[in-house]
Amino acid sequence: MNPMAENRNETVIEIRNLEKSFGENHVLAGFNLVVNKGENVVVLGRSGTGKSVLIKCIVRLLDPHAGTIHVLGTNMLDLKQEELDNMRAKIGFLFQSSALYDSMTVQENLEFPLRRHLKRNVKYDIAKMVDDALLSVGLKGTQKMSPAELSGGMRKRIGIARTLILNPEVMLYDEPTTGLDPVTGREINHLMLEVQEKFRTSSIIISHDMNCVRMTANRVVVLIEGKNYAEGTYDDLKKSQDKNIKQFFD
């Protein structure tokens, strides 16, 4: 029996000994991470330490050199293109830059993930799906706007709405609050908690914003030199005497 199968209901993401280098630059050097169902895990690390590389490996935007990645019990490193696309539909990815399609309206942005993921022979009410997704992020009625007209916080919200439209089971947030003012950042933190509750998602949140960590993390993993350096709740880490960990709180 597949050893993953027995605790599949618990473990949603399991990463073992992940390695990824760019030439001589060994970004990830044996990284481990487990995310359980319904949990928000924050990966904390300074900029340039490979946080984005990590979550890009999970959805196979980058291919790791060694290690294993299982999402919902599926080995992500051994999939045909079609299987990969089906897995990706279950994983919502919020890019650091929001990555809204500039040449499309909000409506078209939200419809874009649907074009390859709707079943034939089923009638969908796409207008309603878009409506609902926008409602979930508190931006009802913005269908006709273009990304250029949106503020940074709104762009993040639309980026989240675009992933929610496929009802993902897993969310990956790449620095959701970086570049936002504190008030807007706090709103995005609340939104991530709402998403966790309403959609029952399990998430990896990448951040170095301690407000975001405090508000959203069920558990924190500190990424230093390509490895999971430390792990615990926000309060655990706050008490730590380790200077590498203390620096995040200063």
Add this chain to the structure above:
Amino acid sequence: MTLGEGISKPIKTFFIEAGELSQFAIRFFREGFRPPYEFQELLRQSYEIGYRSIPLVSFTAFIMGLVITIQSHPALEVFGAESWLPSIVSVSLVREITPVITALICAGKIGSSIGAEIGSMKVTEQIDAMEVSGTNPFKYLVATRVLSTTIMLPLLVIFGDMIALYGGFLGVNIRGVTTFDLYTTQVFNKLTFGDVLPSIIKSIFFGFVIGLVGSFKGYTTSNGTEGVGRSANAAVVISSFIVFIVDLLAAQISDILHLL
């Protein structure tokens, strides 16, 4: 740094770039014609690339037709061969001037906009976002644009030919009066299918080069927004350069075929 290194680095870069561009072209032929097809995006791009270029192409073709006719006049007058003006000018317009000028104009207008558009999508992670939402960005963005330029450029050239010949008619009329009927008779007495066909075939290659190089530079953009400008610029320079090389090859090939 020795002199040898100073010369060898750009040469090395050149060959690496040429190799990557060829791989990109191979990928286009491998992936571009497999389902699912992106017809709607192909139509949209053809409209953007073809229809929107008509004013600029018309303007330059018209001026070229007019200017070449005016400038050829004195030379023919010396030999008393002014009646040859329409046929000589039309052959050089159709065979060489309109296709190359149109291709260069399009390399500037279309090549740079493809390079900048895809480049900015690359640096703002829009291409990654497409990939994770199940749409193959190479097919959606690159294949559609390369196909559009390949189809639209020959059409723009044919259109440009007609405008250039009309410009030539005005040029002839500046010195002596001629009727449009007489002018077209003189033009089509000399202009054969053997002049038109090679020029259309090479325009297909020009279109392919412009779309391919623009997409390649865009798709491989790095270094943020600064890289986007550099990609757009390189797209124009490299595609114009290749247009001239293709033109030279085309001239040689049609010359050889002519002899046979």
